[in-house]
Structure formats: C-alpha cells, structure tokens
Amino acid sequence: MSVRPYHRADARAWLALLNLLRERPLDLGSFLDRERSRVSREKPLRLVFEENSEILGIVEGVVSAYLPEDHLMTAIAVTPTARRRGIGTLLFNEFKTVALEAGIAGLACEVVENDPNVYNWARSCGLRDHVRRISSTLDLAVWSEARQTVRETALAAHGFILTTMGDGLVRSEELLPFFRDRVSEAPDMANMPRWDLELCRSILFKNPHARDDWIVVAQLNGRIAGLAVMHSLGTDAYLYFVGSAPWARGRGLGVALIGYLAGQAKAERIPILRIDNIESNSPALRINDQIGFVGQTVRVELRRTLTTP
DSSP, X not given: OEEEEOOGGGHHHHHXXXXXXXXXXXXXXXXXXXXXXXXXXXXXXXXXXXXXXXXXXXXXXXXXXXXXXXXXEEEEEEOGGGTTSSHHHHHHHHHHHHHHHTTOOEEEEEEETXXXXXXXXXXXXXXXXXXXXXXXXXXXXXXOSHHHHHHHHHHHHTTEEEEEGGGTOSOHHHHHHHHHHHHHHSGGGTTOOOOOHHHHHIIIIIOTTEEEEEEEEEEETTEEEEEEEEEEETTEEEEEEEEEOXXXXXXXXXXXXXXXXHHHHHHTTOOEEEEEEETTOHHHHHHXXXXXXXXXXEEEEEEEEOOOO
C-alpha cells in the first residue's frame, strides 16, 4: 500500500471516488475537459491511496476565490468497502505535509451538518468551524410570477429598469467593477482580498455555466444599482450572486432581481432554482423567505492553519 501523487492515468478511478462526494456525478469526458481548461494556479494538489494496484482513497486541494490565497479547499473520498481503516486520516496527514511544502498556510473543507460522522472526523483532524451555509431551493413549478410583475411595476414607477447583458444596454467594462465591489461587501468575504477584474470576467462571462441573458442588471438614470447572476446546475439553475449598491438598498431590488431570473428559469421549464447563503446573512435570508425559497440543508465550512511540525 502507498500514498502517492495523482497521475493522469488515474483519471477514471479518481472520478469514481470523486463522484461519491458530488450531488451530480461528472462523466469522464466532462472531467477531462475541465482538467484541460484549468490555468496553472487552478491546478489541484492531489494524492491517492493505492493498495494492490487499486485506488481506494483520494484527497484533493483546490484554490477557491472564497478562501485566502494561501489556503486550499480539500475533499477526501474513500471507497465504501475500505472505510474505517484509517485511510482518510492517513491521506489527510500526508496531504498536510505536501501542502506545507507547497507553501500552503491553511486547509478548509465543507461537510453537511446532518452527517455527524464526517463532521466529527473533520474535527479530529484539527479542523474547526468557520462558517455555516444554508442551501435553499425554490420550486419553480409552484412559484407565482404574478407577484414579480407587481414588484417590477413598482420599481419602474421609481425610475428603475431591469435589463440583461444579452440586451446589450450595459457594457461589461461598467459591470465588472460594480460586481467586484459588491462581492467585496458580502459577509463571507470579510477580511478577504478584493477580486481582480479578470476573475470577475471569468465568472460572469467565461464560465461554461454562465449566460448573458442570465445576468440581470438594475439601473436608475443610467447608473447601475443592482445585479443578479444565475448559472446552470445540471437540470436546475443556481443563483450565483445578488447584490445592490449601498445607495439603492432597502427598495426591494434584491427581491425583484431574483424574481426576474426565477421567471426566466421557469420559462425554460427549469424545475428548481438553488441558492446558498451564510447563516448570519439575515437580510439575504429574509429576501429568500419573501420569494418562497425553502432551506434544505446546512453545510459547515471548517478550517485549520498548517504549522511546521
């Protein structure tokens, strides 16, 4: 048995274990396409546990725009028949060493709150609670567009207009700084470095799950007041971002922006709209309640600092 770096020849076995962690499994072709599209700073740090030429466990660390630059988001998977043998702990301990050698200062992971075994294992590895996120869903089959029409009419009466980037009325160079500034104001981005404009561009316009007509912008007298971004997520849609300028808050923009995208998703017969919010973001959760989102699961992000033995 051995713990060793991942090789491209491991892709099929790696993916089989990685899919144990995913709500929506990846096929091999999509996985390899994603691997080829990664830029150098996005290359994951990976180890595998191999026994008798069979890969029984994997660990991966990837950079995340929602973590400090010197941290990695980690994920560990062990084949079900090999669990309770300490393989996950061995992989994690080996990974700490490799990460330190690569200049990584901290690790993070996410676990579902209702899985106490995984949560307790993460705690035993020295990871500690950092933030809790609520994953909520909106059933578009029963969501009513009538209230959305009323909201948009009320906004229009105050001079606000809603358009999408697909309409060609807002230049991307205007939108990118607005998006960057609103992201930096998000509660889970406190004490984090501001995103650069190229990262913002990649999320809004280069992401394979993004669409120009799923970027809705609120304007008042030609000034950008709010923004909402939706991405595809399998057969569902995911509300990636919602934000308003400080001067435009408290006027119902958030509800209207989300409702606009919900209407677009419903028109395309998308069954579910999903959203994640940190548990302490009460204003966002109140907006979700107004629209009809229902909280489904709570995910806990844990972190630990790495130190030289």
